[in-house]
Amino acid sequence: MLDASSVVSDLRHADALPVMVVDGGPAPTPATLTRTGSGRLVLGAARPGGPPSLHIGPGWVDLHAHVFDGSTEIGLPPDAVGLRTGVHLLADAGTAGEASVRGLIDYVLPTARTEVLIWLNIGSHGLVHLREVSDRSFIDVGRTIAAVRAHPEIRGVKVRSSGLIVGGMGLTPLVLAKEAARACDIPVMVHIGEAPPAIGDVLDLLDAGDVATHCFHGKEGGPWNDGEPIPALSRALERGVLLDVGHGAASFGLSVAARAIARGYRPHTISTDVHVRNVRGPVHDLATVMTKLLHCGMPLTDVVRAVTVAPRDVLRAPRPWLFEGGIEHATVFTVDATAPAGRSYRDADGVRFSPAAHIVPRAAISGGRLIRCGD
Numbered sequence: 001m002l003d004a005s006s007v008v009s010d011l012r013h014a015d016a017l018p019v020m021v022v023d024g025g026p027a028p029t030p031a032t033l034t035r036t037g038s039g040r041l042v043l044g045a046a047r048p049g050g051p052p053s054l055h056i057g058p059g060w061v062d063l064h065a066h067v068f069d070g071s072t073e074i075g076l077p078p079d080a081v082g083l084r085t086g087v088h089l090l091a092d093a094g095t096a097g098e099a100s101v102r103g104l105i106d107y108v109l110p111t112a113r114t115e116v117l118i119w120l121n122i123g124s125h126g127l128v129h130l131r132e133v134s135d136r137s138f139i140d141v142g143r144t145i146a147a148v149r150a151h152p153e154i155r156g157v158k159v160r161s162s163g164l165i166v167g168g169m170g171l172t173p174l175v176l177a178k179e180a181a182r183a184c185d186i187p188v189m190v191h192i193g194e195a196p197p198a199i200g201d202v203l204d205l206l207d208a209g210d211v212a213t214h215c216f217h218g219k220e221g222g223p224w225n226d227g228e229p230i231p232a233l234s235r236a237l238e239r240g241v242l243l244d245v246g247h248g249a250a251s252f253g254l255s256v257a258a259r260a261i262a263r264g265y266r267p268h269t270i271s272t273d274v275h276v277r278n279v280r281g282p283v284h285d286l287a288t289v290m291t292k293l294l295h296c297g298m299p300l301t302d303v304v305r306a307v308t309v310a311p312r313d314v315l316r317a318p319r320p321w322l323f324e325g326g327i328e329h330a331t332v333f334t335v336d337a338t339a340p341a342g343r344s345y346r347d348a349d350g351v352r353f354s355p356a357a358h359i360v361p362r363a364a365i366s367g368g369r370l371i372r373c374g375d
């Protein structure tokens with residue numbers, strides 16, 4: 001079996017290394033990876049031989065993570081869940097609000113090699129505590145709009161719209177998040193969970209391009225009925241609302257996901273909702289969540305699209321991974337028959353399972369540089 005160090009040394013000296021290109025297109029295609037005289041890694045025509053075991057595609061993107069390190073209880077250092085795990089671009093999902101976002105931008109982002117973009121929490125202080133929109137005085141739409149306009153890193157507005165978080169505020173935080181987002185022409189990411197507010201009322205407020213995260217949560221009152229969307233979810237999907245996994249500590253039900261996927265409802269984006277309390281399990285990293293969706297029946301090429309092209313579209317951060325044949329950014333991974341050392345799989349409700357195939361990041365290629373995963 002390939003180990004990470006042999007992959008990286010093979011890539012360093014790449015001389016027609018056979019690879020399978022998985023870029024989210026219709027099907028994986030075999031190719032060769034070669035290093036040019038000037039030192040650039042380039043893709044070339046496949047050579048005869050068996051199917052390559054090394055996969056390569058655009059650098060991975062995690063649309064929902066928590067990386068406001070040092071300022072909230074839940075934030076992780078960006079590189080720990082970024083390039084070390086094959087993830088080139090993280091979107092921090094509402095750890096900061098308008099009153100705290102400068103701390104994230106000025107003091108955390110410069111410490112990271114991994115690129116970070118931001119969903120700004122509609123609660124002004126973000127996730128300093130976890131009832132961030134339970135009082136009307138915690139929300140300031142005007143200052144939120146001003147923060148979005150001042151900081152190009154902010155690409156959307158985050159709102160958590162479930163019972164324990166909104167308290168007596170009902171749909172008000174979502175309505176105010178939409179007001180700020182529409183004024184800035186950016187999407188809303190809404191966390192769905194337990195009622196109130198009722199899930200149908202939340203979904204009916206979302207527009208095309210808005211994102212419902214925790215789409216496969218296993219809590220009471222979810223948007224699926226034995227794999228079929230409830231009417232409000234059907235309407236939302238028809239309007240162009242996007243489904244995001246956002247696994248988290250409490251928001252991924254294996255049977256909910258498997259049933260929906262069996263009926264043809266695949267998530268648009270796969271994300272972790274990784275934070276301090278789930279990084280040692282059940283989330284671990286983006287590859288582990290990708291493995292779970294593969295296990296639920298999502299084809300590998302769709303899994304890759306859901307962590308590359310699709311989240312870049314949501315964040316309005318398109319970036320071709322190949323430029324004049326050379327590789328600008330890529331994640332190199334294997335699909336193994338055995339689990340990574342020490343890895344066990346369970347969903348957010350404690351259901352344990354053993355996938356037949358495991359996606360394992362081996363290296364990131366960024367600006368021509370190789371970064372070994374795990375370093």
Ligand SMILES: [Zn+2]
Nearest residue numbers: 064066093273
């Ligand atoms: Zn989250």
